[in-house]
Amino acid sequence: MVLRIGFQGEHGAYSEMAIRAMLDTDVETVPHHAFDDVFEAVQSGTDDRGLVPIENTLAGSIHRNYDLLLRHDLHIVGETPLRVEHCLIAHPGVALSDVHVVRSHPQALAQCEHTLKDLGVEIEAAYDTAGSVRDLRDSGAKDAAAIASRLAAEVYGMQVLCEGIEDDHQNFTRFLLLSRDSVQPDAADVKTSIVFALSNKPAALFRALACFALRDVDLTKIESRPIPGSPWEYHFYLDFIGSQYDGVGRLALGQLAEMATYLRVLGTYPRAH
Amino acid sequence: MVLRIGFQGEHGAYSEMAIRAMLDTDVETVPHHAFDDVFEAVQSGTDDRGLVPIENTLAGSIHRNYDLLLRHDLHIVGETPLRVEHCLIAHPGVALSDVHVVRSHPQALAQCEHTLKDLGVEIEAAYDTAGSVRDLRDSGAKDAAAIASRLAAEVYGMQVLCEGIEDDHQNFTRFLLLSRDSVQPDAADVKTSIVFALSNKPAALFRALACFALRDVDLTKIESRPIPGSPWEYHFYLDFIGSQYDGVGRLALGQLAEMATYLRVLGTYPRAH
Numbered sequence: 001m002v003l004r005i006g007f008q009g010e011h012g013a014y015s016e017m018a019i020r021a022m023l024d025t026d027v028e029t030v031p032h033h034a035f036d037d038v039f040e041a042v043q044s045g046t047d048d049r050g051l052v053p054i055e056n057t058l059a060g061s062i063h064r065n066y067d068l069l070l071r072h073d074l075h076i077v078g079e080t081p082l083r084v085e086h087c088l089i090a091h092p093g094v095a096l097s098d099v100h101v102v103r104s105h106p107q108a109l110a111q112c113e114h115t116l117k118d119l120g121v122e123i124e125a126a127y128d129t130a131g132s133v134r135d136l137r138d139s140g141a142k143d144a145a146a147i148a149s150r151l152a153a154e155v156y157g158m159q160v161l162c163e164g165i166e167d168d169h170q171n172f173t174r175f176l177l178l179s180r181d182s183v184q185p186d187a188a189d190v191k192t193s194i195v196f197a198l199s200n201k202p203a204a205l206f207r208a209l210a211c212f213a214l215r216d217v218d219l220t221k222i223e224s225r226p227i228p229g230s231p232w233e234y235h236f237y238l239d240f241i242g243s244q245y246d247g248v249g250r251l252a253l254g255q256l257a258e259m260a261t262y263l264r265v266l267g268t269y270p271r272a273h
Numbered sequence: 274m275v276l277r278i279g280f281q282g283e284h285g286a287y288s289e290m291a292i293r294a295m296l297d298t299d300v301e302t303v304p305h306h307a308f309d310d311v312f313e314a315v316q317s318g319t320d321d322r323g324l325v326p327i328e329n330t331l332a333g334s335i336h337r338n339y340d341l342l343l344r345h346d347l348h349i350v351g352e353t354p355l356r357v358e359h360c361l362i363a364h365p366g367v368a369l370s371d372v373h374v375v376r377s378h379p380q381a382l383a384q385c386e387h388t389l390k391d392l393g394v395e396i397e398a399a400y401d402t403a404g405s406v407r408d409l410r411d412s413g414a415k416d417a418a419a420i421a422s423r424l425a426a427e428v429y430g431m432q433v434l435c436e437g438i439e440d441d442h443q444n445f446t447r448f449l450l451l452s453r454d455s456v457q458p459d460a461a462d463v464k465t466s467i468v469f470a471l472s473n474k475p476a477a478l479f480r481a482l483a484c485f486a487l488r489d490v491d492l493t494k495i496e497s498r499p500i501p502g503s504p505w506e507y508h509f510y511l512d513f514i515g516s517q518y519d520g521v522g523r524l525a526l527g528q529l530a531e532m533a534t535y536l537r538v539l540g541t542y543p544r545a546h
Contacts, residue, residue: 034386056336057499063333106378106400113307125398127379205495206479206486213479222478223496226330 005177006030006038006047012130012152014084018175019051020151022080035065039072042178049077050178056084057172058111061223065176066237069195069266076193076267077185078177085171086112088162089133089153090145096161103132104147112147115165121145133158177269184245187270191220192249193239197262200233204259211255212240215248235262244268278450279303279311279320285403285425287357291448292324293424295353308338312345315451322350323451329357330445331384334496338449339510342468342539349466349540350458351450358444359385361435362406362426363418369434376405377420385420388438394418406431450542457518460543464493465522466512470535473506477532484528485513488521508535517541 005027007015016029030047032038041047052068055061069076086108090099101122102109108129109116116123126132132146137156145161146152153160176193198204205224212219221239242249244265257263278300280288289302303320305311314320325341328334342349359381363372375382375389376397382389389396399405402421409419410429418434419425426433449466471477478497485492494512515522517538530536 034383058336060332060334060336060498063329063331106398109400110307123400125379125400127382127396127398202489202491203486205492206482209479209482213476216475218475219478219497221497224492224494225333 006050010130012155018082074178075182077179099145191271192268193266196260211252279323283403285428291355347451348455350452372418464544465541466539469533484525
């Protein structure tokens with residue numbers, strides 16, 4: 001069976017690249033306009049899985065997707081990191097010296113600022129990275145280039161003029177694979193993501209972390225985020241090495257449930273390295 | 274003396290609005306192209322202060338500015354929250370029904386998606402919110418509008434057609450005021466921001482939080498972030514209620530210094546409510 005995997009953006013988006021890198025089996029990638037649509041498609045069963053970015057090493061956590069995780073009843077069944085390598089893309093036969101204007105999403109333009117300054121080109125904002133390549137193909141312009149993934153160049157039959165033009169190469173995005181049904185992983189090396197809330201008392205977080213620390217459970221991420229509409233109350237997002245199904249991970253979650261005012265396990269999934 | 278306060282963006286940017294809301298004294302606001310330039314201007318003494326966004330309730334922490342805090346020797350001397358209210362802005366005399374195209378930064382366009390869908394307008398990406406208002410003024414176009422702050426409309430002599438057009442009104446950005454010299458606040462109600470690293474042992478974070486918890490020091494934010502170039506090592510960003518200069522805050526920091534492999538106090542400053 002060919003799995004249908006939803007992602008946000010146009011064909012050639014970094015999310016689609018991450019799907020191709022993660023899942024070597026035969027999959028059908030399904031573009032969606034917004035992150036909400038990816039979640040809806042998985043929830044309704046239209047898509048089998050959805051892949052969404054959750055954090056970027058330069059820009060930070062994508063809170064929109066944390067919020068959508070809370071609003072839907074989906075399970076995290078995998079994770080994958082993608083090195084974001086921006087490519088300068090033009091029509092076949094165009095030389096670098098022909099390029100006078102470069103278009104892309106403002107975040108991609110900002111991440112390539114030094115390169116673009118050295119090239120001395122004009123920059124123009126676009127709504128989307130892969131979309132800027134498609135628009136360039138449609139326009140036929142030979143004096144322009146777009147910044148997007150290598151996959152975008154392949155999808156639209158365009159040429160990569162330069163690769164890795166981002167100023168900071170420590171540019172990684174971590175993606176989560178979402179499923180309507182939970183999938184208990186076979187792997188031994190797993191990670192579990194949870195979200196919880198605590199009563200607003202001093203040392204509440206300290207006591208919550210004791211559930212993990214006193215069992216030598218390693219944390220790989222912790223983040224607090226104000227609960228919308230509830231000033232001074234926080235959701236804590238926490239990832240730990242271990243499983244919700246057995247061992248010390250399960251025991252730690254049991255103790256956390258005793259003190260948390262809210263606790264949801266978002267998923268246990270094979271850890272990506 | 275008129276204080277020179279640097280910010281990133283064009284005149285009319287949300288950052289400039291935050292400066293006006295925060296500092297009622299006479300200040301000169303100085304636009305800069307990039308966040309780096311704001312930090313450099315304060316470090317070199319060209320500007321007296323800099324105001325930069327550090328987190329947004331929808332988009333999350335702005336890690337770029339956390340990184341720049343680490344790379345510069347500046348002090349946080351204040352904070353201010355700004356409710357981000359997007360305005361639809363056009364030439365004076367233009368009616369809502371005249372508007373067929375709306376331009377702004379993609380993030381602003383995305384945050385007003387439902388409103389724009391209801392209006393049935395075409396959308397176009399721009400590099401900047403305030404810049405899209407300035408460009409609209411320069412073009413003279415009467416069938417177009419831009420999305421930006423109320424201040425941007427005032428700065429460029431344009432008309433606000435609608436205000437608060439963002440889909441989610443829980444849209445706040447927290448800004449930090451930076452200074453080359455530390456300023457010990459007079460206020461009793463203060464917050465302290467720190468960044469630290471720990472040796473990579475289980476329960477290391479738990480022990481670090483004990484410094485605060487065992488003294489009943491309240492935390493208002495905690496976030497972990499991978500240290501670039503050092504896989505599996507993290508910087509922790511933590512805000513607590515209290516001072517670095519006296520009381521239990523100072524004692525907690527003393528104990529944290531015993532176990533931290535890196536510790537820097539970014540500033541103690543009056544708490545905004």
